[in-house]
Amino acid sequence: MKQKLNELTFKYAVKNAVEHSGKAELKAVISKLMAIDKELAKNLSKEIKEITKTVESVNSMDKKELEEKFNSMDFNELPERKQKEEMQLDWAEKEQVVTRYAPNPNGPFHLGNARALLNSFEYAKKYNGKFILRFDDTDPKTKKPIKNAEQIFKEDMNWLGVKADETFFASDRMEIYYSFMKKVISIGKAYVCSCEKEKWKQLIDENKGCECR
Ligand SMILES: [Zn+2]
Structure with missing residues (x-):
């Protein structure tokens, strides 16, 4: 060897x-x-x-x-890296697949964006599904959105040959998210945790749930 x-x-x-x-x-x-x-x-x-x-x-x-x-x-005779098999979504039905790409628009497009974007887009295309662009702009204090984010992202996506079937800004949809959260909490599938940050972190590290659960 x-x-x-x-x-x-x-x-x-x-x-x-x-x-x-x-x-x-x-x-x-x-x-x-x-x-x-x-x-x-x-x-x-x-x-x-x-x-x-x-x-x-x-x-x-x-x-x-x-x-x-x-x-x-x-x-x-040099060994080449084996081609990875394309991942199949065996359970997916044609025209039922919906994928989304959800960048935070706090900076211009970069390579990491491109990879995630292409993955989502190609899977939607493969199954004749729908591809959604959703700007995750709900943290404007720490992640200030750039100006003309939509235009900048769409130009770069265009260059990559990607077109979104629908575009959303998460900040426009807070009411929808809240109403779903209320629903999930009301059926007991989620809870509100009001623990101190430090205590919460400690419990997480110990793999334990908190009292709010
Ligand atoms: Zn808690």
């Missing part, structure tokens, strides 16, 4: 070096290795020295030597 790891490291490093003007990047090599070997991720601290040494040895080769190595290698 050890020998195999060294061989793989060497191959990935040579490939990465040739693809990046002669120098392999340690991080790129490590992420390749981890992608195909889950155990490695756990033991990385033990192996990192050896991997670094191998990458350095590749980076010390001159161009000619590197090219010779590269040409003598068969990269087709």
